[in-house]
Amino acid sequence: MPKQRLIKALGLYRQAIRHSGQNGLPMRLRLFLFLVLFLNTIMLGVLLILFTTGVFRAGLREHRPVLGNELTHIAQDIYRSFGAVSVQTVDLAKELSVTLERNLTEHGGEAAALQASTDLLEPLLADELSRLTGALEKSGASGVFLLLDATVNPALPNAANSRACLYLKNMEPNIVNGMAANLHFGIGPMSIARNHGIYLLPQWQMEMDVGAFPYFSETMAAARAEKRPLSRLYRWSEATTLPGFSERVMLCSAPLIAADGTVFGVCGFEVSQMLFKLSFAPQSEGYDHLLCLLSPLEEDALRLSGALFAGNFAAGPAAPEHTQIEISSGPGGFYSYRQPEKEGYAGLHETISPSIRLNRLTRMSSGRWR
Numbered sequence: 102m103p104k105q106r107l108i109k110a111l112g113l114y115r116q117a118i119r120h121s122g123q124n125g126l127p128m129r130l131r132l133f134l135f136l137v138l139f140l141n142t143i144m145l146g147v148l149l150i151l152f153t154t155g156v157f158r159a160g161l162r163e164h165r166p167v168l169g170n171e172l173t174h175i176a177q178d179i180y181r182s183f184g185a186v187s188v189q190t191v192d193l194a195k196e197l198s199v200t201l202e203r204n205l206t207e208h209g210g211e212a213a214a215l216q217a218s219t220d221l222l223e224p225l226l227a228d229e230l231s232r233l234t235g236a237l238e239k240s241g242a243s244g245v246f247l248l249l250d251a252t253v254n255p256a257l258p259n260a261a262n263s264r265a266c267l268y269l270k271n272m273e274p275n276i277v278n279g280m281a282a283n284l285h286f287g288i289g290p291m292s293i294a295r296n297h298g299i300y301l302l303p304q305w306q307m308e309m310d311v312g313a314f315p316y317f318s319e320t321m322a323a324a325r326a327e328k329r330p331l332s333r334l335y336r337w338s339e340a341t342t343l344p345g346f347s348e349r350v351m352l353c354s355a356p357l358i359a360a361d362g363t364v365f366g367v368c369g370f371e372v373s374q375m376l377f378k379l380s381f382a383p384q385s386e387g388y389d390h391l392l393c394l395l396s397p398l399e400e401d402a403l404r405l406s407g408a409l410f411a412g413n414f415a416a417g418p419a420a421p422e423h424t425q426i427e428i429s430s431g432p433g434g435f436y437s438y439r440q441p442e443k444e445g446y447a448g449l450h451e452t453i454s455p456s457i458r459l460n461r462l463t464r465m466s467s468g469r470w471r
Contacts, residue, residue: 165434168391168449175381175393176451182241182380183337183372183453186353189240190335190369194355196232197247197368201225202359212359215366216251222265223290225249230293233269234284237370243274244287244350244371248309248317249357250364253290262312267293270302274376287346304345313344316352317367324356324364331355339397339407340374349374351395351409378411398452401428403438 202212204225210218229247237245246268252260268288286294286301288309294301311318316338324334335355342349354369383391396408402425424440431437431447438446 165449171383172449172451175383176453179381179395180453183353186240186242186370186372187335187337189236189242190353190355191332193232193236193245193370194331194335194357194368197229197366198357198359200229200232201249201357201366204228212363212365213361215249216255219251219253219255222249222251222253223292226265226267226289227293227296230267230297233267237269237271237284240370241274242271242370243373243376244268244270245369246288246352246354246371247366247368248311249366250321252308259310259312262310263308264311264317266309268309269299270371270373274373274379304347306345310344314341316341317354320354320367321356321364324358328362331358335369340395340409341407349409351377372409374409377409380411382411392446392448395453396426398450399425402426403428403450405440 205211205215205218205221208218208221208224210221215222226247226249233245233247246266248264248266251265252263253265254260257263266288268286270285270287271283272285273283284299286299286305288306290307291301291305293299309317320334320336323336327334335353338352338354340349340351350371350373352369352371354367356364357366357368358364377395381393381395383393392410392412394403394408394410396403396405398404405424405426426438426440426446428450429437429439435447436449438448
């Protein structure tokens with residue numbers, strides 16, 4: 102029965118369609134279709150006018166100069182801040198090169214045979230502690246370091262990659278006064294920290310493992326190969342994590358060079374993730390989800406593995422090794438930033454002058470994302 106009813110209904114529909122084709126559509130249906138066509142034409146015309154006049158992009162055009170000005174200010178602040186650290190790194194390297202070589206000579210050692218004077222390494226580091234703490238307070242950086250191209254005990258395992266080092270961190274770099282209370286010992290002989298009442302970090306190490314972190318060895322190798330003035334031998338690292346530590350830092354280093362041209366160590370300053378956030382977090386009112394990023398810029402992508410972040414909200418781009426954010430043009434003068442399988446961003450970026458020289462890089466990008 103249901104099948105017969107379905108066949109009968111289909112037959113009625115066929116007859117109705119056949120009659121409508123012979124007699125034409127009813128007048129009421131024609132008027133309705135003309136009305137729909139007329140309304141659609143009007144709506145398409147209005148939308149075309151709105152798109153042509155840029156009404157839908159008016160909001161983006163309003164935000165563009167605000168965020169553009171803020172980005173320019175932050176880029177200039179980063180340039181000045183990192184440039185000042187660069188100058189202080191070169192000055193510190195000049196001072197330490199002279200004082201360390203003088204101390205070596207007074208005790209019968211020499212820079213060219215530093216490894217032969219293992220008994221002098223700890224006294225050399227201890228004598229420079231006050232100079233390092235003074236330089237750190239003056240610089241406003243989050244840490245200072247001195248590394249000598251020698252190890253205290255060459256007989257120990259991994260001695261070939263272990264180097265005598267003094268690494269001090271200011272745990273509250275945004276505090277102007279009272280730095281001594283916030284100074285912590287990251288790497289170096291424990292006796293120096295004990296004699297001067299400096300707290301040890303939980304990640305404290307006796308010496309620096311340059312095998313796991315070749316940045317210092319590369320800095321010294323470049324200085325030996327290039328034979329340039331010290332003012333042209335300093336370099337910035339990408340954002341990285343030191344072996345055994347957890348916080349991301351950028352390091353500015355310069356080689357220690359004796360009077361005869363021997364390169365016998367490295368010194369410099371660090372800018373930590375915390376200091377970068379405290380110094381360069383966006384402050385524009387009415388924008389609650391802004392993020393500032395200092396990142397290596399490679400063609401049309403930002404490489405997050407070498408980046409520092411600053412923002413006033415928890416959400417931000419993930420930064421595992423080798424992850425990149427692709428850059429493309431967006432509406433309203435903005436750029437589109439998209440990380441694979443992650444949330445996209447709209448914003449602006451600006452290239453900081455290459456005079457802030459980088460290890461294996463030529464450009465950095467300061468990005469302001471919305």
